[in-house]
Amino acid sequence: MSTASAHASGAEPVLMPPTGVRASLRRIRALVRRYIYLLRSSGVRLVELIYWPFLQMLTWGFLQRYLSETTSPLAQAAGVLIGSVLLWDILFRSKIGFSTTFIEEMWSRNLGNLLISPLRPYELVAALSAWSVIRLSVSMVPVAVAAYFFFGFNLLDLGLPLVAFFAVLVLTSWSLGLISAGVILRYGLGAEELAWSLAFLLLPLCCVYYPVSVLPDWLKPVALALPPTHVFEGMRSILLHNTFDAKELWWAMGLNAVYLVAGYVTFSRFLASARVNGTLLRLGE
Amino acid sequence: MNERISGSSHQAGASVAEASAPDTNVPVAVRDLTKVYGTITAVDHISFKLKQGATVALLGGNGAGKTTTIAMLLGLVMPTSGEVRVFGADMSKNRGAVAYRLNFQSPYVDLPARLTVRQNLTVYAGLYGIANAAERIAYIAEDLHIEPLLDRPTGKLSAGQKTRVGLAKALLNAPELLLLDEPTASLDPDTADWIRRKLREYAETRGATLLLASHNMAEVERLADRVILLHQGRIIEDETPAALIATHGRDTLEQVFLDVVRGRGKHAPEPADRGAASTRKAS
Numbered sequence: 001m002s003t004a005s006a007h008a009s010g011a012e013p014v015l016m017p018p019t020g021v022r023a024s025l026r027r028i029r030a031l032v033r034r035y036i037y038l039l040r041s042s043g044v045r046l047v048e049l050i051y052w053p054f055l056q057m058l059t060w061g062f063l064q065r066y067l068s069e070t071t072s073p074l075a076q077a078a079g080v081l082i083g084s085v086l087l088w089d090i091l092f093r094s095k096i097g098f099s100t101t102f103i104e105e106m107w108s109r110n111l112g113n114l115l116i117s118p119l120r121p122y123e124l125v126a127a128l129s130a131w132s133v134i135r136l137s138v139s140m141v142p143v144a145v146a147a148y149f150f151f152g153f154n155l156l157d158l159g160l161p162l163v164a165f166f167a168v169l170v171l172t173s174w175s176l177g178l179i180s181a182g183v184i185l186r187y188g189l190g191a192e193e194l195a196w197s198l199a200f201l202l203l204p205l206c207c208v209y210y211p212v213s214v215l216p217d218w219l220k221p222v223a224l225a226l227p228p229t230h231v232f233e234g235m236r237s238i239l240l241h242n243t244f245d246a247k248e249l250w251w252a253m254g255l256n257a258v259y260l261v262a263g264y265v266t267f268s269r270f271l272a273s274a275r276v277n278g279t280l281l282r283l284g285e
Numbered sequence: 286m287n288e289r290i291s292g293s294s295h296q297a298g299a300s301v302a303e304a305s306a307p308d309t310n311v312p313v314a315v316r317d318l319t320k321v322y323g324t325i326t327a328v329d330h331i332s333f334k335l336k337q338g339a340t341v342a343l344l345g346g347n348g349a350g351k352t353t354t355i356a357m358l359l360g361l362v363m364p365t366s367g368e369v370r371v372f373g374a375d376m377s378k379n380r381g382a383v384a385y386r387l388n389f390q391s392p393y394v395d396l397p398a399r400l401t402v403r404q405n406l407t408v409y410a411g412l413y414g415i416a417n418a419a420e421r422i423a424y425i426a427e428d429l430h431i432e433p434l435l436d437r438p439t440g441k442l443s444a445g446q447k448t449r450v451g452l453a454k455a456l457l458n459a460p461e462l463l464l465l466d467e468p469t470a471s472l473d474p475d476t477a478d479w480i481r482r483k484l485r486e487y488a489e490t491r492g493a494t495l496l497l498a499s500h501n502m503a504e505v506e507r508l509a510d511r512v513i514l515l516h517q518g519r520i521i522e523d524e525t526p527a528a529l530i531a532t533h534g535r536d537t538l539e540q541v542f543l544d545v546v547r548g549r550g551k552h553a554p555e556p557a558d559r560g561a562a563s564t565r566k567a568s
Contacts, residue, residue, distance in 0.1 A: 278362050
């Protein structure tokens with residue numbers, strides 16, 4: 001059989017160059033495709049993606065409506081609570097998307113296959129990050145549309161800063177996802193709880209539903225060191241005062257760069273440690 | 286005859302110096318490899334080389350160090366000391382350079398259960414950079430008789446079907462080095478025999494190197510042209526199956542294996558050691 005016909009019949013694989021940017025992108029795409037297959041395989045998963053943020057949005061939307069009818073002008077400001085819920089959900093869902101997808105590899109005892117394949121750890125991280133954004137879009141776009149129909153709240157009213165808000169929150173979620181994934185790699189599925197709870201640690205600290213000014217003085221620097229705090233402050237500033245301070249967002253982006261590097265270093269160190277301790281042999285058990 | 290660096294570090298001698306120059310044509314070169322977990326030495330200063338086209342079995346009882354050795358060859362576990370080179374690449378530092386030339390199958394590592402067989406193979410074809418993925422999957426599916434399974438969820442297959450699908454994944458990139466961890470564990474004799482025939486056929490037609498860890502003596506006798514016998518993390522024998530049986534004065538590899546793990550015959554402790562052992566027991 002000639003080489004050409006062996007390739008055409010599949011008797012011989014046509015192997016593409018294993019190194020370089022294109023090879024990396026190909027492997028990332030292959031892994032994202034795996035996650036798409038997984039989502040497509042279960043209608044329940046798809047519904048679940050929209051179900052929880054939708055419930056959240058409804059609950060807080062009705063509360064907002066109640067407050068606007070009964071309380072002060074500040075509380076009446078249209079959409080502050082719904083906006084907070086939607087933005088918080090961007091952070092939370094993106095983090096959960098990153099972490100659960102990673103945990104899924106361990107549940108299915110597939111991580112060993114992935115880690116012996118030509119896939120590099122940074123490609124795994126890139127695939128998880130890309131997938132978290134796709135998953136987030138599937139989850140949040142219908143909910144944002146529903147918020148408009150139910151409560152007349154248009155997320156797009158936040159204007160261009162919304163893009164920056166989105167970016168800041170997603171980048172923060174990746175940092176948290178990297179830390180969770182690293183800890184689970186090192187300590188096994190016993191540390192799974194961390195994947196679920198880490199984002200909630202930020203809930204009171206990054207001032208989702210109230211301004212930084214209500215925090216005690218000693219806690220304010222902690223809150224301001226968290227990128228999402230600047231997003232929620234920015235959102236309130238736009239909705240309540242129609243002003244926007246771009247400097248705050250640059251500050252948040254800078255912080256995010258630091259956290260992302262720290263997240264990746266943590267993940268890499270824990271992965272190296274898992275290779276030393278032999279944890280990768282026992283994953284999924 | 287395979288090139289060998291036999292036994293433990295103190296036996297390796299001049300061969301270790303030989304192994305220090307990385308050779309990209311040597312599928313596997315292991316030098317003075319040790320893995321310690323806490324206080325347990327899982328692999329203890331082992332050295333060996335595999336020649337292209339060889340089918341070699343790592344044989345040993347539970348805890349002998351077979352799986353840890355294979356995991357270090359794959360780069361899943363880092364050695365405590367020593368070196369693993371696969372096609373010349375140091376697997377602790379440069380695994381990515383050769384990962385596309387090898388593959389692995391084990392019943393203890395699964396493919397995602399919810400994906401269909403075709404989807405799983407498509408994903409791995411992408412990871413291994415196979416341009417003619419659809420044709421390759423169709424070819425392998427036909428060869429391994431898994432065509433009717435291609436559109437079924439992987440999690441709904443029987444153990445034998447999963448093994449064949451795992452093998453399909455392992456052969457997708459036509460690896461020059463195929464590592465197998467108990468490739469026929471929990472299979473009925475007929476399916477196990479079929480898998481062995483396929484592995485033999487693959488190694489012969491491709492000139493590929495196979496390294497398998499196994500408890501199954503019949504499998505080892507049938508497949509391997511060399512046996513590395515591990516006991517308590519050390520290489521205690523490195524021979525052809527026939528030579529092993531002959532030097533132990535036994536009829537089967539299973540009898541040799543039992544002698545080794547029970548400390549009988551050639552591997553019986555010296556009288557002084559026996560005395561020490563009974564003293565330890567008594568105390």
